[in-house]
Amino acid sequence: MSLIKGEFLIIIKIIASCLTAGFLIFFISALSGEDLKKNNDMIGKLSASMQEISIQLDTGIQERISKLGEVPSINPFKKFYCIEFAKEIHDISxxxxxxxxxFDIYNVRDFENKSKRLVALTENSDIDSLLNELEIVKRELKNSVNLINKRKKNLTRQRNAYIIFFFILWVILYIYYSRGIVSKKE
Incomplete structure (x- = not known):
């Protein structure tokens, strides 16, 4: 009977130390201004966004351009082609x-200026400038992938640090709850 009682106390100490370590991690992260749940969700969003951008860079952009066909030489058709091409560039950007x-760095004016520049290029049916604009968008996408990857690595490193810290706290608290850190000599 005392053996069962002793094992039950060990289980209670393990659970109590786990809960205490969890609460300490939560409070420490809250004091540092980090939301662990939000950061974990952000890692998933960043992975999905990075994958979507990579797919567009690898095959998506080329497929979109090939669907438009050849550039017509007659002006009304060339203008419609430029409009469709500008729409594709806008969707990709x-x-x-x-x-x-x-990343909370969105600038509405910057996006509106890009849109106005695309409209101006379509009015002139300037396909070469639209191709240059597409190259700029490709470079922006590559830069975005690098920024997303860097942010994802930082958040993953932070999450792993909190997990390791949790287990260290759990062990320390279990030892403290079990027999205390400093044993008393009688």
């Missing part, structure tokens, strides 16, 4: 803007 929204 939205991926970069979503990354900026995730």
């Amino acid at each position: 939205y991926l970069t803007e979503r990354q900026k929204i995730l």
Whole structure:
């Protein structure tokens, strides 16, 4: 009977030390201004965004351009082609803007200026400038992938540090609850 009582006390100490360590991690992270749940969700969003941008860079952009076909030489058709091409560029650049929204650095004026520049290029049917704009968007997407990857690594490193800290606290608290850190000599 005393053996069962002793094992029950050990289980209670393990659970109590685990809960105490969990609360300490929560309070320490709250005091440092970090929301662990939000950061963990952000890692998932960043992974999905990075994968979507990589797919667009690898095959998506080329597929979109090939769907438009050849550039017509007659002006009304060339203008419609430029409009469709500008729409595709605008849709692709939205991926970069979503990354900026995730990082809280979104600038509405910057996005509006890009849109106005695309409209001006379509009015002149300037396909070469639209191609240059597409190259700029590709570079922005590559930069976005690098920024997302860097942010994801930082958040993952922080999450791993808190997990390790949790287990260290758990062991220390279990030892403290079991027999105390300093044993008393009688």
